[in-house]
Structures are given as structure tokens and as C-alpha cells.
Amino acid sequence: MSDAAGTITVVGLGAGDLEQLPYGVYRTLKQAKRLYLRTREHPVVASLAAEGVAYESFDEIYEQHGTFEEVYERIVETLLAKTAEEGSIVYAVPGHPLVAERTVQLLLEREAKGEIRVVIGGGQSFLDPLFARLQIDPIEGFALLDGTDMRADQVNPALHTIIAQVYDTFVASDVKLTLMEVLPDEYPVTVATAVGVAGQERIETVPLYELDRLDHFGNLTLVYVAPTQEERARYRQFSYLKEIVAILRSPDGCPWDREQTHQSIRKNLLEETYEVLETIDDDDPDAMCEELGDLLMQIMLHAQMAAEDGYFTVDDVVAGLNEKLIRRHPHVFGDKSAGNAEEALANWQEIKAREKAAKGIEPGSRSQLDGIPRDLPALMYAYKLQKKAAEVGFDWDDIADVCRKVEEEFRELREAAPEERAGELGDLLFAVVNLARFLKLDPEEALAKTNRKFKRRFAYIEEKLRQAGRTFAETNLQEMDAWWEEAKHHE
The missing domain is CATH 1.20.890 (cAMP-dependent Protein Kinase, Chain A)
Structure with missing residues (x-):
């Protein structure tokens, strides 16, 4: 860190009024030569102003930018500029500096680069008064989420969930829609504003679908979601599916499921796949949703059997798939580019070749026709055989040659002896598949x-x-x- 780097002392204004502010933080605020606030919208600020404490806030920056991340970046840049001018400043944020405070995290990143020195001066977070007011024991497990950047996969119905940064009805609406992906529409949620602040505290519990209809969202607003074991909520959790399949295969589970092996349910995997294909052909989304579930059940059963034998788990399956998708899409997740589907496919094929080489599989040691699943339907298998052969130049020159071949095979079938007809019919079908390929049609x-x-x-x-x-x-x-x-x- 440069010797010339200035110092920013960051303190928290706590979750309540001036009476709840730690004395050390209060003294830092009172003695600050230059005090900067992320926002003036906090109960402590009016009391400080009444005591003659001068400050400068960044509230106007919120109106100048379209996203919170842009706002926070601008605040940090301004703080760095002020520190460069003045040597040291005090920066105050709501709650505790290290709890749900993005600007402080950005400052710490700049400190790691040697641009500034950051001193965390403490403060009380909003969690303590919230836990006390709602009688929550955090040892039971809780999740603290950012309402401005929230995803459904972060929500675990089995945990106490606290959602901060719910500044206004727009954020509340986003939070509501995200929670609705996990919880029933009428599930009760609690909106708590200014917890512990006399005269300002408001706590309301409403059905989830009414979350964004309340009128007291602001800088001190939190949303609390109590844990639940309701089946309606658990049904949407992948972890619950794993638990159910494990129970079915357990000694106390289903006798039929316990008896199955990879081989005994092999045909089920094919049948469920074809049922999914049927819903695609019928353009029936509801049926597709159900049939995809049946297909997923087959995958879960095979993974559970493998886990019981100590080979792999469904989590290994997911991890392998995630890793492969990222590795084979460098034009999305890496530094390569692909302007069209052909370039993307070329990237995929190049990476596959490297993976095979890494496994000791030399391109010249395998047949050009290897890699086609043996159990594909014969028509599809023939199509893929021909495509692979065509990649190395073993192909007709033009479609007229293919048509003549079809006619030739048809004549041979008509002239064949009874014991030769099966073979000749196969030749004719193979030639017709070739014709489909030249017409750029999928014969299946x-x-x-x-x-x-x-x-x-x-x-x-x-x-x-x-x-x-x-x-x-x-x-x-x-x-x-x-x-x-x-x-x-x-x-």
C-alpha cells in the first residue's frame, strides 16, 4: 500500500435511534472532521444534525444512475476522491459496515489493491433487534439475502430467511416474484421497517401476493420469511426429490423400487424418453412437464443405485455436467468467440477432441464410426453412420447419384429371392436415408x-x-x- 494512501474510517449507524448507538461509534461521528453518509434516511442522522454534526450524503447519486451497482461504484469513486483531497474521512452507513453493505465491500477491494486504507469502526447490524423483535433463534439456521439481487435458488424454505435492501415497491415486487417461484402465493411474509425505533417501527404480516402493496418500504425495511416444512414448498426443492428417491430405495421404502437394478429399469429410460418426444410432437407443454418429470425419475433412480454401490451420486452427475457445459462453451464462459452456430459447434468439437486426447484416446486409434450409441433406432443409427462417413469424404458427389442408388436398390429388392429380401430391403432403406441426408431432412x-x-x-x-x-x-x-x-x- 502506498504511504500516500488516505484512510477511510467506516462506522455503522446501527438499526435504531441514537440511544442504541455504541459510544465509540457516537464519538467517532461527533469528532469527524469530514463525515460522509451513504444516505441521510436514517433515524440517527436527524439527532446528529440537531447536535451540530455536519455531514454530506450521497442520496442524490441514487437518482443519477439506473442500477444499485452503478450507484455504489459512484459512491466509492467519490469517497476515494475525497480521501485523496483530505487525507482521512469518516464514512457512515446504516446498520453494521460488514452486514449487507456493498459499498464497504467495494472499498475493501480497493484496499486490497493498495489504493486506500480502510478502518472498520463497528456498529450494530439490523439483525440483533430483528431477531429479538420477531423472537428468532438464528441457531436454527437463517439466510440473509439481498433484495436487489435475489435468485430463487438462494431461497431455502427450511431456513429463516431475511431479505434486506427492500428499499421500495419495485424491489418488493421483484422479491415477491422470486419468492413465488419457491413458496405458495398465499404464504405469510413479514415486512418490518425501523425495528426498535420508537415511533417509526412498523411490522406487518401479509400473504406473499400482497407483499408489494404495503406503503412503508425504505432504507430500514426488511422482509422476513419463516421456515416451513409444508409439502407445497418442499415439492419444488431438488433436495427433496433426492430424499424421496433415497427413501423409496431404503429398507423401509417401496418393495418394487428396492428390487430394481440398472438393467431391470433400462427399458423404462427408453420408454420415458419416447413419451417426452411424443409431447414435443403434440406441442403439449403440460404433458411435456409431466413426462420430463418421469424421465428425471429414471435418472434419479440410476444415480441413487450408483450412490448405494459407492460409484457416484446425482450431485456428481450435476457437477460433471456443469463443468462440461462451461468447458465446452468458451465462447460464452471464456475468452473465445463464436459469431454463429457453426463456429460454436466447431469450438465444441475441438474441445471434445482435446478431452479424448487427454484421456489417451488417439484419433487414429478409433474407427471414424465410433461414438454412435448402439441402441439408437436403426433409421437414426444409419443417418449418423452416413454423416460420420461423409466427414472424411466417403459420400456421393450429388443427389442424382443418390437417387440412382435408390432406384438400383429398389430393382434389386423386386428381383431378390425370398431369403434375400430382408437384406435387400435394408439396403433400400439405407439408400433412402442417404437421400434424406442430401435433402437436409431428418429421416426419423x-x-x-x-x-x-x-x-x-x-x-x-x-x-x-x-x-x-x-x-x-x-x-x-x-x-x-x-x-x-x-x-x-x-x-
């Missing part, structure tokens, strides 16, 4: 679309029969074909 999706179309038109025939009070045995192909054509015209 194309066939799925046709399957849905067939099912829709056949259902039209069934409806016609129901309307006529007849069965399939009481109709013929000619009549059904006519209805089929009608169905086509209704699409």
Missing part, C-alpha cells in the same frame, strides 16, 4: 410425421364407421379408400 422425423398422418387419416375412417353404426367387417377397401381421400382433403 420425416417418418414420424408420416406415421402421425397415417394414424390421423385412419382415425377418420374409424369415425365414419362409428357414425354409420358399422364395423370394419361391414365395409370394404373401396369405401375405406374413399374415406381416406376425404381425410386428405380435410387436412
Whole structure:
């Protein structure tokens, strides 16, 4: 630190009035040659002014900037400039300097760079009077959150939650919407302003959906959320899902779940995946939400089985995925760039190649066709085989060659002996997949679309029969074909 660096003494104005201010802090404020306040909106300030203490506040900076972070940065820059001019100053903030005070953290960062010397002069935080007033025992576990920068994943319904910096109805509205991602809309929350300040204290408990409708938000406002074990709140917690799956697999759990192995529920993973795909094709968000849950259950069961065998946990799965996503997206989380999807994919492929090399897998030691899941549907498997072969130049020159190949395979199928037809049909299907690739179509999706179309038109025939009070045995192909054509015209 430079010898020329000035000193900022930071003290807290506490959470109440002048009577609650520690004597050491009071003396520092009274003796300060130059006193700066983050805000004058505090019960102690009026009393200090009445005693002749001069000060300068930064309230006007709040009106000059669009975000709190910009405000805090500007205050810190101003403090540094004032210290450079005057050598030493006193800076007072609400509460305790080291509790929910961003400007002090920024000052400490500048101190670490040798730009300034910071002395923390103490003060009482808002936590002590709040705990006393609401009769909260913090040993039960509590979370202190910043209302101006709050995320749903920070909210744990099992803890006492205190939300500071709820300055106005706009912040309160953001807090409300964030809490609603975790808690029921009608869950009770307590809004406490100026706790312990005679004549100013206001404490109200309202349903969560009414949080931003109150009229006493300010610099001394806190929101308190009591802990809960309500199922409605716990249902949204990933930790609860882990607990439920572990219970199902425990000795006192479900007999069926206990008996399952990776192999016994292998087919379930495929079935649930296809059910998710069906909801995507049906454009049904509600069904998709439910089916994604069923698919997640399969993942949780496999992870729980692995945890029981001591191999890995679902947390290891999540950690590995997070690490991989960040590592393979240097154009998002690192210093690389990608102007389009092709460049992003190139980054991904380059990193994958490096990862394989780090594992001792040399590119030349593996087949070009390796890496395709064996259990893919045959149509999709053929498509991926052809794409990988095309990457090294094993491909047709143009689509006319592909069409001729399809015609050739069709002729061979027609001329094949009965025992050869299966192989020839496979060749024809493989050639058609190639045609789809040249047309830039996914053959699996194309066939799925046709399957849905067939099912829709056949259902039209069934409806016609129901309307006529007849069965399939009481109709013929000619009549059904006519209805089929009608169905086509209704699409």
C-alpha cells in the first residue's frame, strides 16, 4: 500500500435511534472532521444534525444512475476522491459496515489493491433487534439475502430467511416474484421497517401476493420469511426429490423400487424418453412437464443405485455436467468467440477432441464410426453412420447419384429371392436415408410425421364407421379408400 494512501474510517449507524448507538461509534461521528453518509434516511442522522454534526450524503447519486451497482461504484469513486483531497474521512452507513453493505465491500477491494486504507469502526447490524423483535433463534439456521439481487435458488424454505435492501415497491415486487417461484402465493411474509425505533417501527404480516402493496418500504425495511416444512414448498426443492428417491430405495421404502437394478429399469429410460418426444410432437407443454418429470425419475433412480454401490451420486452427475457445459462453451464462459452456430459447434468439437486426447484416446486409434450409441433406432443409427462417413469424404458427389442408388436398390429388392429380401430391403432403406441426408431432412422425423398422418387419416375412417353404426367387417377397401381421400382433403 502506498504511504500516500488516505484512510477511510467506516462506522455503522446501527438499526435504531441514537440511544442504541455504541459510544465509540457516537464519538467517532461527533469528532469527524469530514463525515460522509451513504444516505441521510436514517433515524440517527436527524439527532446528529440537531447536535451540530455536519455531514454530506450521497442520496442524490441514487437518482443519477439506473442500477444499485452503478450507484455504489459512484459512491466509492467519490469517497476515494475525497480521501485523496483530505487525507482521512469518516464514512457512515446504516446498520453494521460488514452486514449487507456493498459499498464497504467495494472499498475493501480497493484496499486490497493498495489504493486506500480502510478502518472498520463497528456498529450494530439490523439483525440483533430483528431477531429479538420477531423472537428468532438464528441457531436454527437463517439466510440473509439481498433484495436487489435475489435468485430463487438462494431461497431455502427450511431456513429463516431475511431479505434486506427492500428499499421500495419495485424491489418488493421483484422479491415477491422470486419468492413465488419457491413458496405458495398465499404464504405469510413479514415486512418490518425501523425495528426498535420508537415511533417509526412498523411490522406487518401479509400473504406473499400482497407483499408489494404495503406503503412503508425504505432504507430500514426488511422482509422476513419463516421456515416451513409444508409439502407445497418442499415439492419444488431438488433436495427433496433426492430424499424421496433415497427413501423409496431404503429398507423401509417401496418393495418394487428396492428390487430394481440398472438393467431391470433400462427399458423404462427408453420408454420415458419416447413419451417426452411424443409431447414435443403434440406441442403439449403440460404433458411435456409431466413426462420430463418421469424421465428425471429414471435418472434419479440410476444415480441413487450408483450412490448405494459407492460409484457416484446425482450431485456428481450435476457437477460433471456443469463443468462440461462451461468447458465446452468458451465462447460464452471464456475468452473465445463464436459469431454463429457453426463456429460454436466447431469450438465444441475441438474441445471434445482435446478431452479424448487427454484421456489417451488417439484419433487414429478409433474407427471414424465410433461414438454412435448402439441402441439408437436403426433409421437414426444409419443417418449418423452416413454423416460420420461423409466427414472424411466417403459420400456421393450429388443427389442424382443418390437417387440412382435408390432406384438400383429398389430393382434389386423386386428381383431378390425370398431369403434375400430382408437384406435387400435394408439396403433400400439405407439408400433412402442417404437421400434424406442430401435433402437436409431428418429421416426419423420425416417418418414420424408420416406415421402421425397415417394414424390421423385412419382415425377418420374409424369415425365414419362409428357414425354409420358399422364395423370394419361391414365395409370394404373401396369405401375405406374413399374415406381416406376425404381425410386428405380435410387436412
